[in-house]
Amino acid sequence: MIQPADKLGHVCVVGAGIVGAATAYALSRAGWLVTIVDKESGPAQQTSQANGGQLSYSYVEPLATPYALKRIPFWLFSKNSPIKWAPQFSMRHFRWLLAFVLACNTRQVRRSTIDLLALSGLSREVLQQWLSETGVNVDDIGFRRSGKLVIFRDNQQLKAVQQQVAFQAKHGCIQRILDKQGCLLIEPALRHDEGAIAFGVYTESEEVVDCAKLTKLLLAASGAKTIFANEVVNFNIAQRKIQSLELKDGTILKAEQFVLSGGNGVNHLLEKLGKSLLIEPIKGYSIDFAIKDTSAVPSTCITDQGHKVVFAKIGNRLRVAGFAEIVGDTLEIPQDRIDSLAADTETLFPGAIDQNDALPWAGLRPASPTSLPYLGRIAYENLWINAGHGALGLTLAPGSAKVLAFMMMGKVPPINVDNFTCR
Template sequence: MHILVIGAGIIGMTSAYALARDGHAVTVVDGAAQAGVGTSRANGAQLSYSFVAPLADAGVLRKLPAWLAQPNSPLRLRLRADPAQWRWALGFLRACRRDTADRTTAELLQLGLHSRRLMHDLVAREGLRFDFASSGKLLVYQDRQAYDAARALMDYQASLGCEQQALDRAACLALEPALADIAERIVGGIYTPSEDAGDCLALCGALQGRLAQASGVRFHFGTRVERLRTEGGRIVAAQTSAGALEADGYVIANGVGAQALCREVGVDPLIYPLKGYSLTYTLTDASRAPRTSLSDVHNKVVYARLGNRLRVAGMVDIGARSGDVDTRRIAGLKVQVRRYLPRLNEAGPPEEWAGLRPARPDSKPLIGATPYRNLWINAGHGALGFTLAAGSAGVLADRIAHRPSAVADRLFML
């Protein structure tokens, strides 16, 4: 079958890879000039397969009033006269229940562990270079109550197949000496040795090269898909800025853009952009930078080592539809870095970036069939796109082929 994949971010590129391996003829179309330069460009760089708890959680509700009152809080809300924002927000509030969050965590964990297996298979099979490292991940806690809650969650996730360790302050410092300057603030940590890190943009580019050379995948860059033409319960063409593209099947995998494309054909995936920010520091011989991926749980900031660079990411802006960098938010993120790693001794000013994460209210992506018999979707991964990309692509390929998958049939469907 000839399948047109709409979107060349990490979800679209891994989807194209999985489908090409299944023997399909694949064409990828994207409005950008190359693969991965949208939301995949400078994300948090952590492959956190075991840390997939949804944003919607009862604990978040308790923190919302304080967060919304602080200009540099981890989460900022800009209320708009936008029905899409209100539909999404109502769905988010409905998902902020303990039983719902626990069920979602268990479901996302299935997909996360499957994604880890497939990502490692990809790395071993293709030997792609994207600063991939299995460095583990350490969640660092500065609040005793939050740490105790995390240990309880660790016990729950252990019952689902996660291997994690609770560390005291001394063990955290032994694992990651770069934390020495904030030693007195640390009450403990949760360490998962099986987590990875990598450069998402580099992986997208490497996949583009490998697919074009080895699998004959065709790419149409600088080509924006404007709408899908339908006839008799199926898609007959994708109308693009460069004319119509026809295929036997179509996959919507273009992140935030999936919402408008789906709505044009009467499907509402409830995808809304959540803006996030990152900094990328070039390190020097004098840099006291972490080797292990870190999460500053208190401030909701993550740190990932990429060779001689350090990626720092965090913050959520709800209601911001532009990818422009907000200088005040970036300044706040720089302050967090300076307080956390005062001896970073970087080579110069960091690269600043902002991107729109395609989020659904309950944090669960949509993977699989739509009401149209030759149209599938793989979108809505929020901040977990890189983490869940390989597993989501595998599930998509399984569902298109009508074969059993490692993820239960009922999960992540429209």
């Protein structure tokens, strides 16, 4: 555990998901005394609880692409679509949609991909270092180098995928495009549903981890003081600085610096300052299955691109995750979504899982329109944001935390951060 050094002063971090826990660890390590607050009763109880578990360092292409824009009408009106939209009656929702549509162009996709690859590359290095210095037995948190295979069900996207892989190769990604036989050689567990594969993209260096366990590890190892089951409801401001946070039970939390890493909750607080960021909750679901037949379970992380479902063996269970719904912030789990994920699993990997030992879950990805997280100062000189990581929060959290620590110490971050602005 890092000993609180208090060399640099006291920081209060709001939100104990993976992004907040990584922030607490990075700041503690840099010499700050950290207090972290969360309205839940413990760490990783919202979106960082049971996500896909994939450290997708090389699959960072933004959600907003020209292909997505073309497919949206089909997705919206098709019965079994993995994408759903229910209009929300708020200006911010429509501003987010407009910004998303405007981001669906090749120039922006390229720009965001370069920024996200730099951040994910940094994340990989930082996580490696943190895991080694905490001395954790990586099996205890389900961490392993699994490799990742993305399978495509038809050749429609082949040209665009070839272009993306060639583009990413210039930025350091080592990926291979494989035909059906190549995919089966990498992952023999796919043999039962060969018809599902037209081609695939394989990245040997991708990793997997249990997000909730990693969050808890980083938080404990940070030595941060934790306050749970208490919501931050307001700021106290004087002399053009945030002086303290006001908690729901009336506690006043003083510090020199404040970081908002509350995922989808960030805007509730920013509104108190007359500010907001374009963060939209994009709902997804997962099921954590007990494994019935180990030989039928993929050891490589698999993404079924056509159905937008990911499969990852985490520890001794199979995590299956999917869907992207813009439907507000409800967390209910409709049975048809769970049935659909279970059916996809049974079709692709028959006999692999025990349907009677399944833990369904829903989470809300805190997504920016461009898929770039918001990192930096906002509104006051001592108020910082680390939020909006969307579909890649687990992957990007260590790098984002490292960048923020540099910014807070007035140092030049190790990567270009010009586009991660809080506007």
